[in-house]
Amino acid sequence: MSKCLITGHRGYIGSHLYKALKNLGHEVIGIDLQDEVSHDVIKDLKEGTDGLFHPYYTSFQPEYIFHMACWPRIGLCLEKPVETMQNNVIAGSILLNFARKCDSVKRVIYSSSSSVVGDGFGPTNPYALQKLATEIETKMYAEIYGLDTVSLRYFNVYSETQDTSGPYATAVAHWRHSLLNNINPYITGDGEQRRDMVHVDDIVSANIFSMNYDKDFKGKIFDVGTGDNISLNEIKDIILQTHDVQFDYTIARAGEVKETRADIKPLEKLGWTASISVNEGIRKCFVFGGKK
Numbered sequence: 001m002s003k004c005l006i007t008g009h010r011g012y013i014g015s016h017l018y019k020a021l022k023n024l025g026h027e028v029i030g031i032d033l034q035d036e037v038s039h040d041v042i043k044d045l046k047e048g049t050d051g052l053f054h055p056y057y058t059s060f061q062p063e064y065i066f067h068m069a070c071w072p073r074i075g076l077c078l079e080k081p082v083e084t085m086q087n088n089v090i091a092g093s094i095l096l097n098f099a100r101k102c103d104s105v106k107r108v109i110y111s112s113s114s115s116v117v118g119d120g121f122g123p124t125n126p127y128a129l130q131k132l133a134t135e136i137e138t139k140m141y142a143e144i145y146g147l148d149t150v151s152l153r154y155f156n157v158y159s160e161t162q163d164t165s166g167p168y169a170t171a172v173a174h175w176r177h178s179l180l181n182n183i184n185p186y187i188t189g190d191g192e193q194r195r196d197m198v199h200v201d202d203i204v205s206a207n208i209f210s211m212n213y214d215k216d217f218k219g220k221i222f223d224v225g226t227g228d229n230i231s232l233n234e235i236k237d238i239i240l241q242t243h244d245v246q247f248d249y250t251i252a253r254a255g256e257v258k259e260t261r262a263d264i265k266p267l268e269k270l271g272w273t274a275s276i277s278v279n280e281g282i283r284k285c286f287v288f289g290g291k292k
Contacts (some may be wrong), residue, residue, distance in 0.1 A: 002211065003027045003104070005062035007041050007095060008069030010034035012162060013111065013154075013203055017066060020204045029060055032069065041069055041091040045098040053098055061104035064211045067095050068111040070130075074255055077127035085130055092134035100145045107148045107217070109210045110138045114155045114196070114223065114260050125255030135221060142219030150210050150217035155196035155225035155262050157203055160285050171232060172197070172285055179243055179286070189252035191233035194259040196225035199276040209272040225262025226274045230282070238279070239286050 004021050008014040009030025021028045031039045044054050052058075070088045071077070077084040092110070099105045112135050115128035123129040138149040158170055164177030171187075178185035206224045210217070236247050264273065 001025045001027065003061060003063045006030045006066045006068060008032055011068060013157060013200060014068040016200050017204050017207055020208065041095055046094050047097060058102060063104055063106045065099055065105060065108045066207060067092060067108060074125050074127045078125060078254065081126040084126060088130035089133045092137060096137060096141045100141060100147045108138060109207055110134060110149060110151045112151045112153045114153050119257050124257060139219035148216045149219050151221040152206055152210065152224045153221060154203055155198050155260055157200050158197055159200040176285060179245060184246050184248050186248040186250050187232050188250050192231050194229040194231045196229045196260050196262045197278045197282065198225045198274055199281040202274040202276055206272055213270065222267045223262035223264060225264060226278055227262050227264035228278050229259065229261045230278050235282055238282055242286060
């Protein structure tokens with residue numbers, strides 16, 4: 001069994017990974033601003049002027065670090081580009097420095113995003129730029145310092161348990177919340193934007209696979225998705241099969257790309273693939289209430 005440190009272990013994906021690793025018998029600790037006593041990567045893992053780190057984390061001797069902590073969602077990063085840059089990029093720099101100087105660390109597994117690709121020409125919004133910056137830095141640490149790192153580019157993550165409140169919920173989470181509260185769900189733009197939707201259980205599986213992989217990744221980057229995609233209008237049609245609801249259309253969101261689809265071949269070659277198809281997973285999210 002391994003010793004694992006998860007940043008952002010109280011978040012949506014981090015909490016699922018934390019539970020899965022615990023259930024497998026691994027020793028796991030976390031850092032999260034949402035802890036009862038708030039813990040911040042920027043403060044807790046920062047190297048002191050004496051060259052030392054917080055003894056709680058060094059004495060734990062983590063072998064695998066899952067860096068998931070971030071302020072997610074494009075909307076928030078558009079509203080607060082400076083604050084999110086500090087939390088999403090500087091925190092990554094501090095964590096990588098801690099990892100390279102902590103002799104017990106075998107690998108850093110970084111949670112990146114498919115948004116770094118944009119429409120094929122790079123980031124189109126601050127969130128994507130921030131994710132790309134840490135991707136580049138993790139690769140640099142592998143090349144310069146010999147710290148084994150891997151970046152996992154998640155596509156659109158969803159599940160039946162995703163937080164359904166707040167303005168930064170994903171489309172699936174927002175629509176679940178709307179249906180459960182008798183509110184008309186809304187679609188941004190024309191609804192023809194297509195997304196590779198990947199279930200959170202598959203994201204957890206990819207992280208654990210990356211931890212257990214017996215060769216060095218050397219800073220490589222992998223897409224994590226199904227290799228398929230679905231439009232918002234097609235998801236709407238699935239919902240309308242079981243629910244009587246009216247969808248409202250609103251203006252398109254700034255910086256939003258038209259289509260995403262994971263290139264799953266590189267991870268497949270190593271032995272990992274998603275187990276939940278887009279259609280199967282989406283249908284599971286809306287098996288409540290419904291038409292009489």
